[in-house]
Amino acid sequence: MPRLSVLVPAYQAAQTIVPALRSTMRALPKDAEIVVLDDGSTDGTAEVARHVDDPRLRVISRPNRGVAATLNDLLDATDSELVARMDADDIVLPGRFARQLRRIEAGADAVFTTVVTWGAGRPGLPRPSAIGAEAFGLHLLLTNPVAHSTFLGRRAAVTEVGGYRALPTEDYDLWLRMAMHGARLHRMALPGLAYRVHPGQVTASAEWRRASWENPEIAAAYSALAERLLGAPARRITSLSIDSQLAPDEKTAQVAEFSTRFDAALLKCAPPARRALRRKLSERRAWLTRQLGEQEVVAR
Structure with missing residues (x-):
C-alpha cells in the first residue's frame, strides 16, 4: 500500500493528460502512486493515459457519472494514508508534494498551495501569501481561497465527513465540512x-x-461553519445578493451583523492574517454594494 495516492479524474482530456501525468511523476515522492479514473470519455483519454509507461500509474475506466462520483470512486479504489488531487489539464510544479508532506508531518490535516495561472489570457502570478489553520475557516466564510487540484491531505479527514457530495463547487462544500x-x-x-x-x-x-449560491446543502454547511466560528449562523454574501425575497436594506443589515461578528472572531488571528481577512471582507462588502446597485438599475 503506498502512503500517498494522487487522484486524477479525467474527462475528454486526451490532449492534455500526458503532460499533466509527466509533471506529476517528476514531483512524485517515494511510496506514492497516481490513479486516473476516466469518466466515460469519448476522445480516447484512457488509452492515451495508458501509453504513459510508469509502474506508479494506474488507469481505470467506467461510464460517465460526474466529477463528485468520480472522486469518491477514486477514494474507494485506493487505500493510502494520504490523498492528493491533480487535474488532467494542469501542470505540477517541482517540489510541490515534498513541501506539502513536510507540512502534513508537522500536524496539518490538509495542505494546499497557491497557483500560477496560464492558458487563456495573460499568465497570472500569485501573491505569495500563506493561510494558517487559525484563519482558513474564516477565509472560507468569504470565498474559496484554494484550487482543488492543489489539495494534499489525510484520507481520514476527507472520509470522516462523508467525502464528496454531488453539488456545484463540490470542493468548497468539502472544505466547509472539514x-x-x-x-x-x-x-x-x-x-x-x-x-x-x-x-x-x-x-x-x-x-x-x-x-452554488442557490444550493441548500452548501448553504447549510456554510451556516454551520459560521455558527462554529462566529457564534451564530449566517448566509453567504453571494447567496444574499440573489435573494429576491429580501429588500436591499435587509441584505445590507445582515452583512453588517455578519461583519461585526467576523471582526470579533479576527482577534484570535495573528496581525498579518487579520489584515488580510479585513481586506477580503471589505472587498466582499464592496462587491455586494455593486450588485445591489446594478439590481436597482435593472428594476427601474
Missing part, C-alpha cells in the same frame, strides 16, 4: 501548480456559480 469538524487546513505561499484557464471550463460559467 473545517466545521475541526480539520487543520493550510495554504502554502509558494505555487505548486500551473493551473490552466480556458473559456469552456465549468468554473467559468455564470450558471455554475449561481447554482
